[in-house]
Each structure stands twice: as C-alpha cells, then as structure tokens.
Amino acid sequence: MKQPYTISALITGGASGLGLATARHIIELGGCVTLLDVNKNIGNQISKQLGEKTLFIETDVTSEAAVDAALLRATNTFGKINLALNCAGVAPSERVLSKTGLMSTSSFARTIAINLISTFCVCRAAVNVMQHNEPDTEGQRGIIINTASIAAYDGQIGQAAYAASKGGIASMTLPLAREFSRLGIRVVTIAPGLFKTPLFDTLPPNATEALTANIPFPKRAGDPHEFAQLVLHIYHNTMLNGETIRLDGALRM
Numbered sequence: 001m002k003q004p005y006t007i008s009a010l011i012t013g014g015a016s017g018l019g020l021a022t023a024r025h026i027i028e029l030g031g032c033v034t035l036l037d038v039n040k041n042i043g044n045q046i047s048k049q050l051g052e053k054t055l056f057i058e059t060d061v062t063s064e065a066a067v068d069a070a071l072l073r074a075t076n077t078f079g080k081i082n083l084a085l086n087c088a089g090v091a092p093s094e095r096v097l098s099k100t101g102l103m104s105t106s107s108f109a110r111t112i113a114i115n116l117i118s119t120f121c122v123c124r125a126a127v128n129v130m131q132h133n134e135p136d137t138e139g140q141r142g143i144i145i146n147t148a149s150i151a152a153y154d155g156q157i158g159q160a161a162y163a164a165s166k167g168g169i170a171s172m173t174l175p176l177a178r179e180f181s182r183l184g185i186r187v188v189t190i191a192p193g194l195f196k197t198p199l200f201d202t203l204p205p206n207a208t209e210a211l212t213a214n215i216p217f218p219k220r221a222g223d224p225h226e227f228a229q230l231v232l233h234i235y236h237n238t239m240l241n242g243e244t245i246r247l248d249g250a251l252r253m
Contacts, residue, residue, distance in 0.1 A: 007031030007235065008078045010071065012061050012122055013088030015043040017197035018147065021224030022085060022231050027053055029232070034074035034081070036061060036088070036122075061088050061118035064125075071125045080133050082142040083235055084126035089115045089147065089165075091199060093158040108161045115165035119146050123176060123187070131183045138238055139184040145231055146173065148191040150246060154253035166191070170244045177242030186241040188234050193248025195222040216250040 009026050013019040014035030023033040027050050036059040037043045047056035055077050057070045074081055092111055096103045123144055130142035148169040155163025170189055177187040194200065194211055200221060212221050230247055234240050 007083055008034075008074075008080050009083040009085060010034045010036065010074050010081050010122075010126065011085045011087060012036045012059075012118070013086075015039050015046050015056070017087065017199075018192070018195065018224050018227045019085065019087035020046060022087070022228040023050065023054070025225065025228035025232060026083075027051070032078045034070070034078070036067075036070055061122060062113050064121055067118075067121050067125045071129050075129055081126065081129050082133055084122060084130075084142070084144045085231060086119045086122050086144075086146045086169075088118055091149075091162055094161065095158050096160055103160075108164075111161035112165050112168070115162070116168040119169050120172065123172075127180055127183065127185055130185050135184050140186070140238060141184040143186040143188065143235055144176070144180075145234055146187070146189045148189050148244060150191050150193045150248050150251065150253065152191055152244075153246075156253055173244055174242045181241075186238070188240050188242070189244040190227065190230060190234075191244050191246045191248070192227060193222060193246070193251045195224060195227060197224065214251060214253070215248075218249055220249075222247065222249065 007026050009031060011019045011023055011033060014023050015037035023035060026033050032053040034055045035043055036057055038060060040058045043056040043058060047054045055074060057073060059070045060066050090111060094103050094107060126144050133141040135141050146169050149166040151159050151163045152166040152170045173187055173189040180187060212219060227247060
C-alpha cells in the first residue's frame with residue numbers, strides 16, 4: 001500500500017555499516033527505506049527489525065536489470081523514491097606488484113565494477129524514476145548521494161583499484177549534477193575517512209589505534225550515525241549540489 005512518507009529512500013549496501021545507520025535514522029524520522037544488498041539473510045533480518053516502513057530486495061547492484069527491477073518494486077511499494085544513497089562497495093588491499101606476483105586486471109576490474117559501475121547503475125535507474133516525482137516548491141524532485149572515500153585523494157599503497165573506483169565516483173558527481181539539474185534532481189558525494197563499520201571492527205586493537213592516531217580531531221574513528229546525519233543534512237539543504245564532501249576529522253593519509 002502506497003504511503004505519503006516525506007523521505008522515501010533507496011539505499012544500496014543497506015544491510016550493514018553506513019547504509020544501515022542511515023536507514024535507521026530515516027526510519028526514526030518517519031521515512032521509509034528500501035534496502036538493496038546481496039546478503040539475503042542479514043537483509044531480511046534487518047528488514048524485520050526496522051518494521052513495515054522497510055523493504056529489503058536482494059540485489060546485485062552491478063546488474064542493470066536487477067537494479068531497474070528493484071527501483072520499480074520500491075516505487076510500487078512506497079509510491080516514490082526521492083533519495084537514492086549508494087553505500088555498496090568493497091575495500092580490497094592489493095599491490096600491483098607483490099612478492100607473490102602481479103595483480104590481475106580481473107581483480108582491478110572487479111573493484112571498479114562493484115564500487116564505480118554499480119554506483120552509476122543506480123544513478124541512471126534512480127534519475128529515471130525520480131523524474132516522475134511531483135516537484136516541491138523549488139522544483140526539486142529528488143537527490144542522489146554517492147559514497148566515495150578520502151582514498152580518492154589520499155590513496156595508499158595497495159589501494160590502486162580502490163582509489164581509482166572512488167576517484168571515479170567523485171569525478172562524475174559534477175557532470176551528473178549538471179545534467180540532472182533540468183529535472184530538479186541533485187547529486188552529491190560524501191568521501192568518508194575512517195569509520196566504525198564491520199570491516200573496521202575486524203581489525204586488531206593495535207591496528208585501529210595506529211589508524212586513528214593520525215586523525216587531528218576528533219581523535220577517533222567516525223560513528224556511522226555521523227555519516228547518516230550528513231546524509232540527512234544534504235537531503236534538506238537544497239544548495240548542496242555537485243559537490244564531494246570529506247567527512248574525515250581533517251585526516252590526510
């Protein structure tokens with residue numbers, strides 16, 4: 001049954017980490033959320049926890065057909081999608097030339113596909129759906145928020161593929177924002193630094209201490225809720241458009 005929720009969001013990688021924190025925040029504010037993730041078991045569990053304002057769809061976000069189908073189902077369920085948030089991604093660490101041999105081009109391509117191509121895939125599907133939304137008083141129909149990384153600017157050894165994928169996300173932000181402006185659809189990217197995601201939690205204490213030691217202030221990893229707060233600020237602040245915002249406590253790797 002279609003409901004007149006103010007925020008009707010679609011979040012990729014929504015079953016954990018930054019995506020899940022944002023989903024919880026939106027639900028708390030009275031919105032509804034469609035979660036796209038490949039982890040079916042966790043996705044269904046999260047959907048039950050968040051309640052009737054949540055729809056989970058098992059989705060390979062690198063598949064054009066799967067993403068198109070998911071957007072259609074989400075729109076049919078909640079009546080509209082006016083916020084698309086791309087959080088799905090991988091963060092591999094692999095040297096191009098290591099003691100064990102050369103990094104394969106297929107390994108590089110996999111990271112590009114999951115991080116960059118999937119983001120574009122969702123952007124194209126989202127704008128196609130959002131163009132039919134009723135505009136608000138400023139003519140706005142929706143917003144797309146993508147997730148890059150400070151690695152787009154400060155990539156480390158072993159991050160050639162990851163940094164390239166996140167740099168691509170940052171680079172396409174402005175051209176997409178300019179193109180979609182005629183439809184009243186904004187595009188903004190967030191480039192997080194170190195955040196307490198499931199990947200971060202698997203590191204030993206000495207590793208996390210070493211990573212956070214160089215953060216000027218606050219001297220800690222970010223909390224996913226702080227990412228969610230920025231997403232909601234971007235949603236409400238119409239002047240934010242075509243920009244990549246670092247969220248990193250002034251960290252420069």
